[in-house]
Amino acid sequence: MAFKGQIVIDTERCKGCGVCLEACPMHCIELSKNVNGKGYNYTQTVNDNCIGCASCAIVCPDGVISVYKVKC
Amino acid sequence: MANLDIVKPENLVYQKSKVLTDAVMHYCPGCGHGTAHRIIAEVIEELGIQDKTIGVSPVGCSVMAYNYFDVDFQEAAHGRAPAVATAIKRLNPDCYVFTYQGDGDLAAIGTAETIHACNRGENITMVFVNNAIYGMTGGQMAPTTLLGMKTATTPYGRDQKLNGWPFQVTELLAQLPGTYYVTRQSVHTPANVRKAKAALKKAFENQKLQKGVSFVEIVSSCNSGWKMTPVQANKWMEENMFPQYPLGDIKVDGEIVKK
Amino acid sequence: MAKELKLMKGNEAIARAMIASGTDGYFGYPITPQSEVMETLMAEKPWETTGMVVLQAESELASINMVYGGAATGKKVATSSSSPGISLMAEGLTYLAGAEIPCVVMNAMRGGPGLGTIQPAQSDYFQSTKGGGHGDYQLYVLAPSSVQEMYDFVFDAWDIAFKYRNPVLILTDGAIGQCMEKCYTRDYVPRWTEEERRAKAPWGTWGKPATRPHNIITSLELDSARQEVFNQKLQKKYAQMKEEDVRFEALNCDDADYIFVAYGTSARICMKSMQLAREKGLKVGLLRPITLYPFPSKEIAKLADKVKGMLCVEMSAGQMIEDVKLAANCKIPIEHYGRFGGIIPTPEEVLEAMENKIIK
Numbered sequence: 001m002a003f004k005g006q007i008v009i010d011t012e013r014c015k016g017c018g019v020c021l022e023a024c025p026m027h028c029i030e031l032s033k034n035v036n037g038k039g040y041n042y043t044q045t046v047n048d049n050c051i052g053c054a055s056c057a058i059v060c061p062d063g064v065i066s067v068y069k070v071k072c
Numbered sequence: 073m074a075n076l077d078i079v080k081p082e083n084l085v086y087q088k089s090k091v092l093t094d095a096v097m098h099y100c101p102g103c104g105h106g107t108a109h110r111i112i113a114e115v116i117e118e119l120g121i122q123d124k125t126i127g128v129s130p131v132g133c134s135v136m137a138y139n140y141f142d143v144d145f146q147e148a149a150h151g152r153a154p155a156v157a158t159a160i161k162r163l164n165p166d167c168y169v170f171t172y173q174g175d176g177d178l179a180a181i182g183t184a185e186t187i188h189a190c191n192r193g194e195n196i197t198m199v200f201v202n203n204a205i206y207g208m209t210g211g212q213m214a215p216t217t218l219l220g221m222k223t224a225t226t227p228y229g230r231d232q233k234l235n236g237w238p239f240q241v242t243e244l245l246a247q248l249p250g251t252y253y254v255t256r257q258s259v260h261t262p263a264n265v266r267k268a269k270a271a272l273k274k275a276f277e278n279q280k281l282q283k284g285v286s287f288v289e290i291v292s293s294c295n296s297g298w299k300m301t302p303v304q305a306n307k308w309m310e311e312n313m314f315p316q317y318p319l320g321d322i323k324v325d326g327e328i329v330k331k
Numbered sequence: 332m333a334k335e336l337k338l339m340k341g342n343e344a345i346a347r348a349m350i351a352s353g354t355d356g357y358f359g360y361p362i363t364p365q366s367e368v369m370e371t372l373m374a375e376k377p378w379e380t381t382g383m384v385v386l387q388a389e390s391e392l393a394s395i396n397m398v399y400g401g402a403a404t405g406k407k408v409a410t411s412s413s414s415p416g417i418s419l420m421a422e423g424l425t426y427l428a429g430a431e432i433p434c435v436v437m438n439a440m441r442g443g444p445g446l447g448t449i450q451p452a453q454s455d456y457f458q459s460t461k462g463g464g465h466g467d468y469q470l471y472v473l474a475p476s477s478v479q480e481m482y483d484f485v486f487d488a489w490d491i492a493f494k495y496r497n498p499v500l501i502l503t504d505g506a507i508g509q510c511m512e513k514c515y516t517r518d519y520v521p522r523w524t525e526e527e528r529r530a531k532a533p534w535g536t537w538g539k540p541a542t543r544p545h546n547i548i549t550s551l552e553l554d555s556a557r558q559e560v561f562n563q564k565l566q567k568k569y570a571q572m573k574e575e576d577v578r579f580e581a582l583n584c585d586d587a588d589y590i591f592v593a594y595g596t597s598a599r600i601c602m603k604s605m606q607l608a609r610e611k612g613l614k615v616g617l618l619r620p621i622t623l624y625p626f627p628s629k630e631i632a633k634l635a636d637k638v639k640g641m642l643c644v645e646m647s648a649g650q651m652i653e654d655v656k657l658a659a660n661c662k663i664p665i666e667h668y669g670r671f672g673g674i675i676p677t678p679e680e681v682l683e684a685m686e687n688k689i690i691k
Contacts, residue, residue: 005085006078017102017302023262040101052078054086055262061106062097063088068078093545124538128400138547144536146403147549148396149426155393156400159408160536162384163356163401167538185396188389 004072005052009043010064016040020056020065029056089113091122095139100207102302104292105133107259108201109140111269112170115276116143125168126160128153130177133207137172151182154189157196168279170197175214176206179241186245193250193284197275200242200287202317203294211297215239218316223297238316242289246323252284254323258291260306264319271321283326291317335516341481341507344514345411345437346371348485349383353520354435355406356384358397360416363449364505365439368411381522391416395423395436402427402434403548405532407489407523411437413505414455415446417463424498425464428565429550431534433492435485436470437501439508442646442673450673451505451596456650459502460624467562469569470500471576472623474594478512486517491576493531495568502623504646506596506675569625578621579630583609587616589689590634592655593644594620596675601644603678608685615685623651628658635659640689644681645669664689 026049031041052069091113129137131150138145148156153171161169206212212225220229246254257268275286295305377383388394401408442452488499552558591601598619608615643652649667668684
């Protein structure tokens with residue numbers, strides 16, 4: 001069974017540490033070239049490969065990622 | 073590139089625990105404290121004990137942990153969290169009491185309080201975040217700093233002759249009859265976070281058994297203090313910290329785990 | 332325990348009053364000359380009767396921080412020690428004051444500095460009333476001079492501690508702690524129920540219900556502007572203590588030409604010296620501060636307007652005399668007479684000092 005996922009990132013609270021990038025098995029997140037109000041290059045999704053595994057959210061020190069998932 | 077039609081309440085599989093407040097944590101980017109806080113909050117939420125939990129924060133980076141947990145919280149003097157928690161628990165035996173301490177707090181200035189709370193077998197949970205450095209004061213040597221490791225007070229690397237050995241306090245505490253569960257975890261990968269969370273859950277649930285201290289060490293990185301990027305720091309931790317501080321259970325249900 | 336007349340030590344009186352006043356917990360560490368406090372509690376086993384928790388800690392550092400933890404939950408928690416132990420407790424006391432936690436601490440003073448002696452002294456006045464720990468804080472300091480007051484002041488201390496959300500120090504010495512006197516005990520005050528605890532300490536860390544925000548007990552404030560506001564709030568509280576809760580005893584002060592100012596054991600010696608003086612026709616009175624903080628400065632200022640001189644008698648090199656002089660504002664001669672190192676002065680030598688230094 002396959003899953004389709006989508007993450008929602010609270011970019012204003014993201015500190016751009018990049019730990020989630022390492023954790024993502026589908027390589028669907030990167031650090032933005034833009035910065036947020038605190039000056040951090042925040043995390044953003046770059047493709048629709050997300051399977052909703054929540055690995056990124058689980059390692060996020062600041063809890064800025066919410067994960068949604070559906071079967072498909 | 074976004075599956076925005078998926079973003080509906082019924083499809084939500086993960087979000088920040090409600091036991092965390094909305095305050096933005098003051099920790100540096102990539103710091104393990106935030107992850108450790110998050111999974112403790114998740115455990116409190118899952119066990120349904122928010123109204124019965126009292127936390128005790130230390131002096132050090134996590135001094136303001138009370139701003140992030142939506143439970144009653146007390147900030148202790150440096151090293152004294154186990155003494156503070158001892159009295160909270162003894163006077164409020166129905167509450168779940170936990171300390172959250174760093175290496176300097178728990179294993180240097182608070183060694184006596186740590187050892188005696190463990191030896192008395194207080195029915196509390198102790199969370200020990202070991203990143204081998206004093207983060208808050210600017211990266212000085214901690215009792216757990218590795219030999220050769222450069223810090224602000226060991227600028228040429230920790231020298232055993234000058235500074236003594238890295239302190240394996242968790243192994244020491246496991247020898248005491250008052251500890252019931254002693255484990256060492258990390259929070260740098262999804263798999264490790266899941267294991268650490270399971271350990272914390274056990275450590276909180278154990279308070280019901282009244283069998284003594286449940287002690288969870290979390291080996292963590294301090295990328296600012298180590299002067300690395302968060303991702304580099306996690307790699308360095310795997311290569312250098314884990315040989316000195318190996319992950320896994322040390323004592324389970326009052327019995328030392330045979331290696 | 333109903334009201335009874337009993338013979339007991341001062342330290343025992345403290346312990347029995349803790350049980351009788353509905354104290355929830357005692358955390359201590361043995362030190363001479365006050366170890367009977369915990370010994371009495373352990374022998375009485377109040378956990379089987381009132382439910383009071385008693386624990387021997389690993390150090391005074393631990394015991395005061397246990398007080399900090401237990402008292403932060405809104406329960407009535409106490410400890411006791413003697414001078415070197417109180418020095419170790421200085422850290423906890425400033426945190427307790429800084430986090431505004433009510434509690435009761437007893438110091439049975441012994442001679443110092445350092446390990447000093449185990450005999451009675453009054454050389455911790457500065458430590459008790461001028462800080463002891465760091466930061467701008469004050470303890471409310473009660474100075475009993477009898478076993479009965481040791482007993483009664485524990486009850487008073489709880490009222491004050493919760494009225495002001497402030498630590499209360501019962502400052503006594505080894506002589507009063509160790510001496511045996513008759514003492515009227517009181518009917519037991521029941522420990523607070525859960526509802527009473529929550530009502531008396533809505534600020535306490537007793538577990539956050541859904542109906543209120545989480546309670547935080549801390550003395551940390553990184554924002555200097557907010558820390559200043561907090562310091563001003565503390566000062567207001569201390570000013571209120573000075574207005575509402577100064578206590579003293581004035582004996583034979585109405586017609587007096589000369590006044591002894593002394594507290595605790597020294598005050599007892601001065602009572603006899605005063606009697607000897609009166610027998611010689613000298614009009615001598617005694618002002619006994621019962622609260623050392625807030626200090627009875629107004630009363631001393633009033634007396635300074637009508638008497639010819641004061642002798643401050645302390646078992647120290649002269650500490651309280653600074654407050655007496657400040658209160659009297661240089662209007663009259665004020666001298667100190669003291670013995671150190673565990674020596675208690677005799678009534679005769681105190682009267683002689685009054686005659687030589689003040690009356691002349």
